[in-house]
Amino acid sequence: MRNGTTHLFIPGPTNVPEDVRQSMNVPMQDMRAPDFGDLTLGLFTGLKKVLKTTTGEVIIFPGSGTAAWEAAITNTLNPGDKVLMSRFGQFSMLWVEMAERLGLDVEVIDVPWGEGVPVEEYSRRLEADTAGEIRAVFATHNETATGVTSDVPGVRAALDACGHKAMLFVDGVSSIGSIEFEMDEWGVDLAVTGSQKGLMLPAGLGILGISQKALEASKTATMRRAYFEIGDMLKLNADGYFPYTPPTQLFHGLRASLKRIEAEGLDNIIARHRRLAEGVRRGVNAMGLELVAARPEFHSDTVSAIRVPQTIDARDVIRFGYERYNISFGSGLSQLAGKVFRIGHLGDLNAGMCLTALSLAELSLAAAGMNVEFGRGVAAAQEWYAAQEGAADAKRIAAE
Numbered sequence: 001m002r003n004g005t006t007h008l009f010i011p012g013p014t015n016v017p018e019d020v021r022q023s024m025n026v027p028m029q030d031m032r033a034p035d036f037g038d039l040t041l042g043l044f045t046g047l048k049k050v051l052k053t054t055t056g057e058v059i060i061f062p063g064s065g066t067a068a069w070e071a072a073i074t075n076t077l078n079p080g081d082k083v084l085m086s087r088f089g090q091f092s093m094l095w096v097e098m099a100e101r102l103g104l105d106v107e108v109i110d111v112p113w114g115e116g117v118p119v120e121e122y123s124r125r126l127e128a129d130t131a132g133e134i135r136a137v138f139a140t141h142n143e144t145a146t147g148v149t150s151d152v153p154g155v156r157a158a159l160d161a162c163g164h165k166a167m168l169f170v171d172g173v174s175s176i177g178s179i180e181f182e183m184d185e186w187g188v189d190l191a192v193t194g195s196q197k198g199l200m201l202p203a204g205l206g207i208l209g210i211s212q213k214a215l216e217a218s219k220t221a222t223m224r225r226a227y228f229e230i231g232d233m234l235k236l237n238a239d240g241y242f243p244y245t246p247p248t249q250l251f252h253g254l255r256a257s258l259k260r261i262e263a264e265g266l267d268n269i270i271a272r273h274r275r276l277a278e279g280v281r282r283g284v285n286a287m288g289l290e291l292v293a294a295r296p297e298f299h300s301d302t303v304s305a306i307r308v309p310q311t312i313d314a315r316d317v318i319r320f321g322y323e324r325y326n327i328s329f330g331s332g333l334s335q336l337a338g339k340v341f342r343i344g345h346l347g348d349l350n351a352g353m354c355l356t357a358l359s360l361a362e363l364s365l366a367a368a369g370m371n372v373e374f375g376r377g378v379a380a381a382q383e384w385y386a387a388q389e390g391a392a393d394a395k396r397i398a399a400e
């Protein structure tokens with residue numbers, strides 16, 4: 001028996017706002033009804049706004065982010081194609097593994113976990129590729145395992161500097177809708193996301209943004225695909241229909257979450273994530289702990305991966321948090337297991353929730369054996385949030 005609220009601080013699935021959750025409680029409906037497009041057509045336009053594309057197309061697959069990874073590859077590449085990827089955390093690692101399994105010739109650059117996409121090394125390899133053999137360059141925008149955000153515009157600049165024609169694939173699963181992401185401006189050809197992170201929905205939708213260039217490539221791409229064929233999707237999506245039974249409940253949820261995003265405004269959402277994340281970082285720092293992110297330029301505004309002192313096991317921190325304090329922290333994945341716990345700070349979130357996460361992190365760290373001076377982390381974050389609110393008030397007053 002557990003009383004009160006369960007605190008979910010994993011970086012996805014994130015908390016679903018109450019109005020979004022309620023919006024999904026509707027009867028089943030006919031997905032071939034003449035008015036089905038009234039529900040679905042707005043979802044494509046709404047998602048294009050979130051991805052920041054006016055020239056690309058958006059496809060919604062029943063599936064998770066991983067499905068959209070696969071759809072991106074199989075629709076636009078050929079078996080044996082050479083692609084440039086980098087690996088610096090669990091998610092970038094798994095995308096490499098998938099690309100290899102699907103038969104791509106992957107040139108992988110391994111980077112210490114805590115750093116991001118090696119833009120300069122990409123630049124060197126692209127310049128050296130005078131024959132244009134590299135068909136695609138991959139970037140994990142926000143590595144959720146390490147709390148590292150990478151410089152996607154930098155990758156675009158590296159491609160442009162040598163006039164390289166490779167497509168740019170970006171994993172935006174834990175960035176899109178929470179931190180700055182500009183599909184058109186950054187020249188992203190394949191943008192991947194899922195429903196359960198910044199979009200504040202249950203898992204179940206794999207979302208793919210596709211540029212015109214990638215659409216062109218899909219017409220001749222020979223990799224095998226059936227369920228994920230974007231041609232079938234686009235044909236029916238034009239009128240709001242789908243080639244197979246779509247998850248209508250999630251569509252209702254998506255409509256409600258897009259409405260929230262529109263009402264708050266993407267710029268405000270991005271600023272809120274930055275503000276909240278900075279409070280968490282200050283709290284962590286005040287506790288005497290370090291982030292996995294090697295340098296401030298890599299700091300992720302959606303998730304912080306926090307190293308625990310060598311004398312304690314991060315798995316204990318997570319276990320005590322869950323058992324005693326009703327909180328779920330993210331775990332350390334593969335090589336970070338036992339060394340790291342993560343605080344997800346994305347989606348439907350406010351300062352009070354971040355303070356709860358820090359406060360319960362202090363309790364859980366103490367339970368795991370760390371010598372914690374209670375309140376230090378919380379106080380540092382409070383100072384920051386108070387100053388931020390003060391600054392916002394001053395701005396409001398000045399504007400009046």
Ligand SMILES: *Cc1c(COP(=O)(O)O)cnc(C)c1O
Binds near residue numbers: 065143174
């Ligand atoms: C969560 C996540 C994924 C995987 O998405 P699923 O929805 O679990 O398939 C991929 N990449 C990143 C960066 C993620 O955070």
